[in-house]
Amino acid sequence: MSSPKLVIDDQGLLNNFAVEPKMYVDTTVSTGFTKYAEKVNGRFAMIGFVSLLATEFLTRQSLISFLKDALGQGDRLHKFKIIFVE
Numbered sequence: 001m002s003s004p005k006l007v008i009d010d011q012g013l014l015n016n017f018a019v020e021p022k023m024y025v026d027t028t029v030s031t032g033f034t035k036y037a038e039k040v041n042g043r044f045a046m047i048g049f050v051s052l053l054a055t056e057f058l059t060r061q062s063l064i065s066f067l068k069d070a071l072g073q074g075d076r077l078h079k080f081k082i083i084f085v086e
Contacts, residue, residue, distance in 0.1 A: 007015045030036075052063060059066050 009015050055066065056062060061069070
């Protein structure tokens, strides 16, 4: 009185949850530089790069000058004028 997906118990009630799924253990190692991890990393890098371009386009400032203005540290960064060439 049972099929692979449906089980009728001794009281004649239908029990849909009696058949448990087959369990398996994946023994392959999936850490490190996998194809999936590289795809996700590349997608996040593309999102970050496009966000950087959009920020520079919308504010009409470079990233460094935008951060100086946003953090209010434009006066403290005068030592690094060699690095922050505008």
